[in-house]
Amino acid sequence: MKKTLLASLVLVCFHVGVCAQAAEVPEGVHLDSRQHLVRGNGAEPSSLDPQLAQDLPGHHILVDLFEGLVGQDAAGNVVPAGSTHWDVTTQKQENAQKDRQIYTFHLRRDAQWSDGKPVTARDYVFGFRRAVDPELASPYGWYIAMPGVLNAKAIMAGKEPPAALGVKALDDYTFQVTLEQPVSFFVRMLAYPTTFPVPAHIVEKYGKQWISPGKMVSNGAYVLKEWVVNEQITVARNTRYWNDKKTVINKVTWLPLTSETAELNRYKAGEVDMTNHTPGPQHIRALRKEIPDEIRISPQIGTYYYTFNTRKEHFNDVRVRKALTYAIDREAIATRVMNHGERPAIGLSPTSVAGFSGFEPEWVRMTQSEREQKARELLKEAGYGSGTKKKLSFTLLYNTDDMHKNVALAVAQMWKKVLGVEVRLQNQEWKVFLDNMQKGRFDVGRSGWLGDYNEAFTMLNLMTSSNDSNYSRFSNDEYDQLLEQAMLEVDDSKRKKIYGQAERILSEYMPVAPIYEYVTGRLVKSHVGGYPDQNPQDTVYSKDLYIKKHS
Amino acid sequence: MLKFIVKRCALAVPTLLILVTITFFLIQMAPGSPFTSERQLSPQVLANIKAMYHMDKPLWQQYLYYLGNLAHGDLGPSFKYADHTVNQLLASSFPVSLRIGALAFIAALVLGVAIGTLAACKQNSLLDYCVMAVAMTGIVLPSFVLAPLLVLVFSVNLHWLPAGGWNHGHWANVVLPVTAMTIMYMASIARIQRGSMIEVLNSHYIRTARAKGLPWRIIIMRHALRPSLLPVVSYLGPAFVGVITGSVVVETVFGLPGTGQHFVHGALNRDYSLVLGLTLVIGALTILFTAVVDILYGLIDPKVRCQ
Numbered sequence: 001m002k003k004t005l006l007a008s009l010v011l012v013c014f015h016v017g018v019c020a021q022a023a024e025v026p027e028g029v030h031l032d033s034r035q036h037l038v039r040g041n042g043a044e045p046s047s048l049d050p051q052l053a054q055d056l057p058g059h060h061i062l063v064d065l066f067e068g069l070v071g072q073d074a075a076g077n078v079v080p081a082g083s084t085h086w087d088v089t090t091q092k093q094e095n096a097q098k099d100r101q102i103y104t105f106h107l108r109r110d111a112q113w114s115d116g117k118p119v120t121a122r123d124y125v126f127g128f129r130r131a132v133d134p135e136l137a138s139p140y141g142w143y144i145a146m147p148g149v150l151n152a153k154a155i156m157a158g159k160e161p162p163a164a165l166g167v168k169a170l171d172d173y174t175f176q177v178t179l180e181q182p183v184s185f186f187v188r189m190l191a192y193p194t195t196f197p198v199p200a201h202i203v204e205k206y207g208k209q210w211i212s213p214g215k216m217v218s219n220g221a222y223v224l225k226e227w228v229v230n231e232q233i234t235v236a237r238n239t240r241y242w243n244d245k246k247t248v249i250n251k252v253t254w255l256p257l258t259s260e261t262a263e264l265n266r267y268k269a270g271e272v273d274m275t276n277h278t279p280g281p282q283h284i285r286a287l288r289k290e291i292p293d294e295i296r297i298s299p300q301i302g303t304y305y306y307t308f309n310t311r312k313e314h315f316n317d318v319r320v321r322k323a324l325t326y327a328i329d330r331e332a333i334a335t336r337v338m339n340h341g342e343r344p345a346i347g348l349s350p351t352s353v354a355g356f357s358g359f360e361p362e363w364v365r366m367t368q369s370e371r372e373q374k375a376r377e378l379l380k381e382a383g384y385g386s387g388t389k390k391k392l393s394f395t396l397l398y399n400t401d402d403m404h405k406n407v408a409l410a411v412a413q414m415w416k417k418v419l420g421v422e423v424r425l426q427n428q429e430w431k432v433f434l435d436n437m438q439k440g441r442f443d444v445g446r447s448g449w450l451g452d453y454n455e456a457f458t459m460l461n462l463m464t465s466s467n468d469s470n471y472s473r474f475s476n477d478e479y480d481q482l483l484e485q486a487m488l489e490v491d492d493s494k495r496k497k498i499y500g501q502a503e504r505i506l507s508e509y510m511p512v513a514p515i516y517e518y519v520t521g522r523l524v525k526s527h528v529g530g531y532p533d534q535n536p537q538d539t540v541y542s543k544d545l546y547i548k549k550h551s
Numbered sequence: 552m553l554k555f556i557v558k559r560c561a562l563a564v565p566t567l568l569i570l571v572t573i574t575f576f577l578i579q580m581a582p583g584s585p586f587t588s589e590r591q592l593s594p595q596v597l598a599n600i601k602a603m604y605h606m607d608k609p610l611w612q613q614y615l616y617y618l619g620n621l622a623h624g625d626l627g628p629s630f631k632y633a634d635h636t637v638n639q640l641l642a643s644s645f646p647v648s649l650r651i652g653a654l655a656f657i658a659a660l661v662l663g664v665a666i667g668t669l670a671a672c673k674q675n676s677l678l679d680y681c682v683m684a685v686a687m688t689g690i691v692l693p694s695f696v697l698a699p700l701l702v703l704v705f706s707v708n709l710h711w712l713p714a715g716g717w718n719h720g721h722w723a724n725v726v727l728p729v730t731a732m733t734i735m736y737m738a739s740i741a742r743i744q745r746g747s748m749i750e751v752l753n754s755h756y757i758r759t760a761r762a763k764g765l766p767w768r769i770i771i772m773r774h775a776l777r778p779s780l781l782p783v784v785s786y787l788g789p790a791f792v793g794v795i796t797g798s799v800v801v802e803t804v805f806g807l808p809g810t811g812q813h814f815v816h817g818a819l820n821r822d823y824s825l826v827l828g829l830t831l832v833i834g835a836l837t838i839l840f841t842a843v844v845d846i847l848y849g850l851i852d853p854k855v856r857c858q
Contacts, residue, residue, distance in 0.1 A: 044816075047633040054588070137599035139592055157595050211634040229635065229643055231717045231808035255716070258812075259803050261699060262715060266806070269706040269714035431583030431821055438591050449589075468591035 021073050022246035023530050023546045030549040032527065035250040037542055040263045040276035040522075044230050044256040048211050050196040051131045054139045056450075056538075060276075061254055062193040064235055064542045065218040069105050069124070069175070069190045072539045074532035076354065076454050078188055082119065082197065082219070083175070084108050090182065098181035098488070100150070107173040112240040113199050114223045121169030123197035123219075128177070129162040130203075131194050143194040143452070146461075147487075148180035184490045185455040188354075191539070192452055221247050221543035230256055235542075248546035264523075273528050273547075274540075278340055278521035280402065287523070294523050297341040299352035301451035301536045302518035303459060305345065306396070306411070306444050307437070307472045310511055314392060315443065318509055319382040324444070325513035326375035327418040328411055329368050333515055337410050338403075340521040345514035347503040348449075348463065349456040352517065352536040359500040361507040372418045379419050386420075393422040398446035399433040407515065408446065437471045445471065450518065454537055456499040457486055463506060474511030526550075559842045563835070570834045571621070571827060575614055578823050585630035585821045604630065617827070626831070627824035631816070637828040640813060644797070645832070647717060648809035651725065652795035655732035659794075663737040664783065667744025668771065671779075674749055683745065689738030698731045698804040715806035728805045732798060736790060743786055748779040777851055784851060788844035792836045796829075 025031065045058035050066055053059060063071075071081035083105035091100040111119040132141045132155045145152040150166025166178035179186060189195065199217045203210050210216055216224045221244065222235035233254040237247055257263040260277040267275050279287055279295070287295055308315040308324070315321060330344030343351065346364045363371055379385055384392045396412060398404040405427065412423040428436065437445050449469075451458035461467060464483050465475040482502045489495040506512070520538045524531050527550035532540060586592055586600055601607045605616055620627055626637035666686060670679045689697075705727060706714035718724045751757060752775055760770045797811025810829065817825035 044632065046631055049634060052633050054590075134599040135603075137596070137603045139586070139588070139590075139596060139600065141596055141599075142593060156599070158599075208634070228717065228808045229632065229640060230802075230812045231806060255806060257715075257806055262702075262804050262806060265699065265702045265707055266714045266716075269702070269710065271714055271716070430819065431581070431587050434587045434589065435583040438587070468593055469589070 021071055021079050021541065021544055022243050023248040023544050025248065025529065025546050029529065029546075031248065032547040032549045035248055035547050036253070037249050037251070037274070037528070037545060037547065038253045038255065038272050039274045039542070040257050040267070040272050041233075041254040042256065042276040043258050045233075048216075048224070048227075048233075050193040050198055051127060051136060051138045051140070053193050057254075057256060057276075059193060060540070061233060061235070062196070063191075063539060064220055064222045064252060065216075065224060066193065066196040066198075066220045067111070067241075068193070068196040069107075070187060071541070072191050072454075072535060072537065074535060074544070076535045076537050076539065078191065078454075080108075081191075082107060082111060082124075086187065091178075101179040101182040101186075103177045103179070103186060104170070105175045105177070107175060108242060109173055110242040111219060112242065113202075113217045113219050114238045114240050115199075115202075115217045116240060117199070117201060117217075118172070119197060119219045120172040121175035122172070123200055124175045125167045125169050126200040126203070127197045128167040128195065129165050130198065132156050132165060133162045134158050138194070140194045143189070143192065147183040147186050147189060150178040150180055182488050182490060184487070184492075184495060185453065185457060188455055189453045191537075221541070222252060225251075232256075241543075243543070247543045249542050252542045267523050267525075273525045274531075275523040278519075279523065281337075281339060281406070284339060291523070293526055296522055296524045296531060296533060298520045298533050298538065299343075299350070299536045300518040300520045300538060301350055301353050301454060301458065302449060303345050303348055303350050304342075304407070304446075304448045304515045304518060305348065306513045306515065307442075307447045308444055308511055308513070309440060309442055309472060311440060311473045312443055314394060317382050319378040320384070320392065321510040321513070323375040323378040323382070323419060324415060324421075325510050326363055326371040326378070327415055328513060328515060329414055330515055331368065332414075333407060333410055337406050338516060341519050342516040343519075345517045346507075347514055348506055348512065349459045349499060349503065350517035350536075353451065353456045353459065354454040354536075359503045361504065363507070375418055379421075384419075384421075391422070392419070393424075394443035395424045395426050396444045396446075397426050397428065397433065397436065397442045399430050400427045404446050411515075440471070440473065442471075447471065447512065448518070451537065456496075457483070460486075460499060460502050460506075463511060472511035474509065476505060476509065479505045555846070556842070559838070559845075563838045566838060567831060567834050571618075571831055572614070574827055574830045575617065575823075576610070578821070578826055579610065581821060583821055585823060587821070604628070617824075621831075626828040629822055629825050631820040631822040631825070637824050640825065641810065641828055641832060644808055644810045644813060647720070647807055648797035648802075648811060649795045650720060651728050651732065651801075651807065651809065652791075652797065654725065654729045655736065656791055656794045658729065658733040659736035659740055660783075660787070662733065663740025664744050664776075664780070666737070667741040667783075668748050668776065668779070670741070670745045671748030671752060672767075672771065679745075683742070686738040686741040689734040690742070692734075694731060694735055694798060694800040695804070697734060698728075698801050701727050701731055702804065715804070717807050724805075728801050728807060731801050731804075732794060735798075736794060739786065739790070740783055743782050744779065747782045748775060751775045751779040781848070781852055784844055784847050788840040789837065792833065792840050796833055796836065 041057045041060055043057045046055050047053045047058055050062055053062055067081045069083040070078045073079045085106050087104045089102045093100055107121060113119055130136050131138050131144045132152045141156050151160050151164045154160040155162055155165055168176040170176055202217045206215050213224050213227055221238055221241045223238045225236045226234040235252050237250045260280055263275050263277050266272045308321045310316055334342040334344045383390045396408055398408050408425050412425055415421050415423055436442055449462060461483060462469055463474055464480050479502055482498050486495050486498040527548045528545055529548050530545040605613060629635050629637055629640055666682050670682045673679050702714045705712045712726055713724050716724055757775055760774050797809035799811040799815045802809045802811040813825055813829060
């Protein structure tokens with residue numbers, strides 16, 4: 001028997017009064033007559049379908065083409081976008097442990113698709129349903145299932161039809177999402193393309209071919225004009241965008257430049273206004289002298305760390321994992337090996353993530369030499385070192401890349417010098433590397449993670465027992481329960497405390513050795529205005545930028 | 552001649568079938584799959600994706616399914632670029648590589664033969680040494696050095712030409728990549744041509760022609776050039792296929808949307824259908840141009856024609 005609704009209680013009603021983000025041109029700034037922005041994009045996007053896209057190049061373009069229920073301001077905070085405000089209610093469920101949570105979004109009435117049709121709640125319903133539809137087989141369907149949108153998991157498993165998803169169009173401009181349990185940070189997740197609306201009338205008309213210039217209809221500040229695979233994607237201003245009056249850039253060209261050197265040359269030749277690659281160590285010193293004002297470094301929700309295979313000999317001993325973690329001189333890696341402004345990482349969640357300022361485990365208060373001393377003691381305690389038969393010797397696996405190599409060399413040297421352990425470095429091509437990591441065929445492996453949304457949960461969730469990306473195979477019931485609690489906790493300060501407890505467990509068991517916090521580093525021409533330096537998700541909407549008059 | 556062409560065509564089909572079969576099974580053996588990603592997909596999502604690409608069926612069924620589609624000219628959807636089919640990717644990238652490659656090939660052939668001939672005629676002179684030194688530099692200078700060097704000089708410093716991009720094939724965007732590829736191939740052609748021309752110039756009939764008092768220009772153009780081209784022609788077949796199917800380095804440095812980039816990305820992404828499609832196209836072109844070389848041999852050398 002289906003659980004029946006007992007009561008519907010209005011818990012909170014959010015009427016967010018913050019204005020939507022747009023280009024703010026300071027007084028006195030003269031705009032260039034040619035508002036054409038050229039942006040490096042790192043690689044060819046795997047898809048420009050909001051529900052199929054799964055990589056950063058696709059994400060960069062999609063936030064220009066489409067607009068979801070919410071957007072982000074320059075600092076990465078949630079601001080209204082496709083919806084003007086929203087209400088949150090809870091529903092008590094009979095015979096159920098958790099209450100359901102219902103989000104009702106009130107859509108803006110002036111939003112239009114680029115073909116002039118109004119953007120309605122039906123388009124949002126259509127987008128959400130597509131994301132979990134087994135027929136579309138989106139690799140990002142989990143993004144809808146993870147916060148527990150009603151029936152998402154059952155639909156993905158083929159047990160329920162997509163129409164059973166907990167999303168509803170109450171009328172043309174009211175869109176409702178039902179979650180199986182309260183999720184405090186659900187709204188923050190909605191700035192991500194998987195949740196964007198898609199034009200039902202166009203997708204139904206063209207099928208898979210709707211993603212092509214001339215056919216694609218979008219609701220963002222820009223429309224797709226040209227797509228030459230491996231050369232460029234050009235988008236032009238969508239005159240039907242509800243806030244078009246405040247958009248300044250008329251045209252944006254995205255270049256899928258995979259080579260950092262090629263991108264840098266085109267930047268120097270004046271063909272690129274904003275790069276995507278962080279300048280490598282071979283360039284950064286010279287660039288700091290030549291064009292210091294054009295190097296823009298922003299914090300990023302992401303951490304670079306080494307994963308210990310806790311199922312393997314040596315690494316099933318927490319003392320070994322701790323010893324190896326303490327022996328890494330993070331400051332030296334961040335400032336001398338990386339040198340872009342990275343910060344040493346002490347936990348899995350970076351300090352830039354919203355509502356979480358990190359925590360300070362005991363070992364962080366020690367000096368590096370004290371940590372090294374502690375590391376030696378721990379290793380000796382574990383039975384390794386001089387006078388014992390046990391010898392610590394293992395392979396450090398990383399994917400082929402100069403930067404990873406530099407870090408691996410430095411860390412291996414630190415481990416050898418401090419602990420006398422023998423480390424073999426092994427690099428592998430990306431897919432081979434991933435295959436080995438996922439199948440547990442490694443001792444210590446390079447890892448890194450960039451958050452999908454601005455919440456510590458996006459990072460800490462990685463280490464739960466059921467997470468498929470938990471390559472260390474770390475499993476701790478208390479940790480899993482804490483993460484579940486965090487998801488349900490609506491009080492920000494309490495949630496922050498829970499995250500701190502989770503980090504403490506990680507610090508106690510050390511399944512991963514955090515090394516540094518990522519930053520976004522790119523070159524931005526001085527004539528580009530409005531660049532957000534503090535968005536930790538590297539969401540740079542072209543509509544918020546403008547080009548100043550320049551020669 | 553007709554018999555020869557028919558025979559070659561008849562042989563091409565089983566050759567390509569063997570090529571496709573080997574590639575189909577070989578690429579499946581590479582570690583990882585098109586769907587291996589940093590965020591490991593849940594078994595359910597993976598099953599849905601595999602079902603969409605018919606990869607939930609046994610390998611032999613997938614193979615027959617691929618061949619069935621192939622018979623209709625359908626190379627399948629790209630595993631990496633979800634919005635495109637392999638046919639679309641090849642149709643948009645091949646003309647770019649063909650244009651750059653064909654221009655570079657013609658330039659390399661004309662300049663290479665001219666330089667090689669000139670060096671052979673002035674064998675062991677200062678001119679010979681200078682010309683061949685330049686040619687050798689072209690051979691030893693790898694394209695990943697040469698191409699960025701051209702960009703640095705002509706785009707970044709002098710601002711004469713664009714540093715990259717295709718721009719619908721605008722001449723200014725074509726100059727540097729064509730130059731880079733020309734230098735790469737010209738050097739090899741010049742070296743082969745020089746050696747072959749020296750050999751021809753030492754033959755009896757050339758000596759006879761000189762004894763008859765024929766002008767040097769006539770001897771070279773009428774009697775020596777054609778036979779000296781034979782080794783160059785045998786090099787041209789595979790070189791032409793190589794040049795028109797794109798160079799990954801040149802395309803990456805200049806940001807060109809050609810097939811060269813698909814080679815590397817296809818393999819790295821385990822984009823099975825893209826790799827198969829490319830292998831098939833290159834296989835077909837190799838067979839075609841080897842046949843063309845054989846026909847050219849016959850046209851150039853009467854001895855071959857008689858055989």
